[in-house]
Amino acid sequence: MTRRLVVVTAGLTVPSSTRLLAEQLAEAVTAQVTARGEGLEVEVIEVRELAAELASYMTSGGIPTPALVRVREQVSSADGLVAVTPVFNAGYSGLFKMFFDALDPDALTGMPVLIGATAGTARHQLVLDHAMRPLFAYLRAAVVPTAVFAATEDFGSHGLSDRIARAAAELAAALLAQDGYAVGGFAPDLAARPRRTAGTAVDEDVTPFADLLHGHAGTD
Template sequence: MSHRIVVVTAGLTVPSSTRLLADQLAESVTTQVSARGEEVSVEVIELRELAGELATFMTSGGVPTPTLTRVREQVSGADGLIAVTPVFSASYSGLFKMFFDALDPTSLSGMPVLLGATAGTARHSLVLEHAMRPLFAYLRAVVAPTAVFAATEDFGSSGLAERIARAAAELATSVLAQGDYALEGFGPDLAARPRRTSGTQVDSDVTPFADLLKGHSG
């Protein structure tokens, strides 16, 4: 079975540390998936190339251009997503946010996602937790427990390589589980549960909510 990973990178320069981290994450995920006997393909979306398309979308009442429509479908049809942004003003870049604002709100629901960010200093490392993770939780994505931050000094270090390998293994596990498991319910304790193979059934033992409220005046 072949799996498709889409990489979204918001780096603004060529070359960029953001694209470098994205490539390293994608390579590690590919290695992890291949080691488990599965095929995987990787597609990269450079957001700087879509800046004009995104500006048009935002200023035209949310009407996507043909190019943006194609990219939206590319993302929504993926088996997993790697999203990497540079840090600006202690958060993800405006270009990064514009792109995910331009997606259909349900595009990432239940999709395994690996987060990454880059900056010149380690002082910005909390951007992964206070900005990026809440965004993807809102989009109902299944975010890998390990997110990867890389300051300029981190590149080439064994510590970064270890974090990349751990995060890649988590994403690979989630992607490969998609064939056997589906996500049901929402909340912080969201977990993979066996996919239902028949129509939805109502548990006859469930007490109606109105009955639960009887006797309560508060």
């Protein structure tokens, strides 16, 4: 069975060190997954290419453009996510945040996520744990323990490749462990079947009106 890994990278320049880190993470995850005898398909989303669409979405009261609809479905149907941002002014970039603001609140529920960030200096590294991790915790994603920060000086260092390998191993394990969810106990395990939705389609499973009216009919 081949899994799907979506990589969201929010670098602005070409070439971009954010993109470079994202690719190294994706390659490492692929290596870890294939080493376990499984397949992995990697799809990269360059947030920069969606910049105008995101602005349009934000300024039109939330009308999704066709490209955003596709991307939202692509993200929510993935088995795992790598998310990498440059650090701007001691936080993730505005564009990076806009991307995740344009997703459904349940878009990432229970999804294994590896977070990464790049900056000119290592002094920004706490952005990972003080900004990115809370963002994904709010979205109920399952962020792996190791997050990867790459300052300019880190590229080419052993320390960085070690951290990439460790983070990739954690994400690969989380990715593959999802199949274990199929083995249930006596009762349905709700936590094992996270409600995840791209939010691009109307939920046909509507609450019957009798339930909505219950307690509000004025007679009971």
